[in-house]
Amino acid sequence: MNLLAETIINGNLNAIGYGLAAIGPGIGVGILVGKTQESIARQPELRGSLMGTMFIGAGLAEALALLGLVAGFLFS
Numbered sequence: 001m002n003l004l005a006e007t008i009i010n011g012n013l014n015a016i017g018y019g020l021a022a023i024g025p026g027i028g029v030g031i032l033v034g035k036t037q038e039s040i041a042r043q044p045e046l047r048g049s050l051m052g053t054m055f056i057g058a059g060l061a062e063a064l065a066l067l068g069l070v071a072g073f074l075f076s
Contacts (some may be wrong), residue, residue, distance in 0.1 A: 014072040021068025025061040032057050 036054040040047050 017072040018069050021072070022065045025065040025068075028061045028064075029058050032061065 032054060036050050039050050
């Protein structure tokens with residue numbers, strides 16, 4: 001029974017840790033997309049270049065969220 005309780009507590013702590021780790025990349029992607037839309041509104045001819053750069057940046061930010069998920073399981 002003690003092992004079951006430890007497993008449940010560690011699982012909940014992993015979920016809380018991942019939730020906290022996902023806040024930063026979520027905010028970052030939101031700012032990134034908003035600024036890209038603002039830039040496209042100002043200079044529509046640069047749309048292709050801006051979108052490509054935005055997708056690379058969003059992918060890197062989401063990689064941070066995945067690293068937070070992996071770290072939560074490794075350090076529990």
